[in-house]
Amino acid sequence: MRQIPMLAAFVAAMTILFACKKRNTGDPAPGSTLTYRSLADVQVKNLQSFHLDIDLDGNHNVYLALGITGGAEGIRGRFFAAGINSTKLLVKKDSTICLQPNEIMKSIAPHPRDWKGMESYLVEAFLPAATPNDTVWTGDWLGASRKYIGVQFMKDETPYLGWICVSMDRTNLALILHGCAWRKLNEGELPAGKMP
DSSP states (O other): OTHHHHHHHHHHHHHHHHHHHHHOOOOOOOOOOOEEEEEEEEEEBTTBOEEEOTTOSSOOOEEEEEEEEEETTEEEEEEEEEEOTTOEEEEETTEEOOBOTTOEEOSSOOTTOEEEOSOEEEEEEEEESSOTTSOEEESTTTTOSSEEEEEEEEETTEEEEEEEEEEEETTTTEEEEEEEEEEEGGGOOEETTOOO
């Protein structure tokens, strides 16, 4: 007879335990906060610079432009990017690094790379005045098709890590911006081009 009350108590205790477990919603396991948005293939050309607000919070993060200078020897055009409002780009010396798909970005860049907010160039074209068809192109972004610019920026005192997908159109002398993605920096390394 003693077994029946003990069995009933055991069943009641297990029922309460499982009921409590079901009700405990707690915080979900941390997941990736990676967000992507299309940039609709906007073009950066001469007289068409572009201020990019990556996360649409009202603060511009990156300025992209084509600067043109000229003289008796010819015309020089230089595509450049610059971090603004404390945004930093992944650079090597004065050149924006052209990241390949799945190339890893770290919060602290390995030497000789660095995260900097200064202006850095992607590609440069020199059109000689005497022979304009002999244009000389230099830079890591020559012929780039859907390569990536690494970015770090702050939002509400939280650091973020992300990328901007870019192609270079030499025929039309334009940079094409395809899309961008970002997530919290404390989530660790981010492969360029990773999608949510």
